Amino acid sequence: MKTKNEILTDIVHVVEASPIIDLAGDIYKNIRKTGSKLEDCVVSLISGSTAKFLQDGAIYIKIFYLDINEQNSYYEDTLNGQAKEQLLIDLSTTLLSMNGYSFEVQSRETYIEKVEEINQHFTILKMNFLITNN
Numbered sequence: 120m121k122t123k124n125e126i127l128t129d130i131v132h133v134v135e136a137s138p139i140i141d142l143a144g145d146i147y148k149n150i151r152k153t154g155s156k157l158e159d160c161v162v163s164l165i166s167g168s169t170a171k172f173l174q175d176g177a178i179y180i181k182i183f184y185l186d187i188n189e190q191n192s193y194y195e196d197t198l199n200g201q202a203k204e205q206l207l208i209d210l211s212t213t214l215l216s217m218n219g220y221s222f223e224v225q226s227r228e229t230y231i232e233k234v235e236e237i238n239q240h241f242t243i244l245k246m247n248f249l250i251t252n253n
Contacts, residue, residue, distance in 0.1 A: 207244035
């Protein structure tokens with residue numbers, strides 16, 4: 120069993136070490152810097168239990184990217200969004216072989232959401248996990 124912070128740290132280390140993720144921004148745990156306009160990555164999780172030490176849960180990895188501004192209207196940069204979504208799919212393959220964790224490939228989801236207030240979108244990877252050793 121591990122704490123939530125230990126799990127987040129483990130996942131952030133994998134993201135930082137991955138040649139797949141090469142972003143202009145930073146990698147954060149849980150929440151990103153307010154007002155950031157960079158391509159940031161945010162790693163968060165939902166625990167499967169409310170205990171101090173966790174055995175399972177779901178990992179969420181978001182990559183933010185700016186919308187395109189044309190004539191004072193904002194549109195999703197769909198090509199960039201598709202590229203970021205593919206990065207997360209590739210990263211999920213790396214997570215599947217991560218020591219100490221068992222990620223459920225059947226639970227893998229990727230999708231894109233709009234962040235209205237700041238004219239950005241993010242692509243998100245969600246995967247369930249079990250901790251396989253302490």
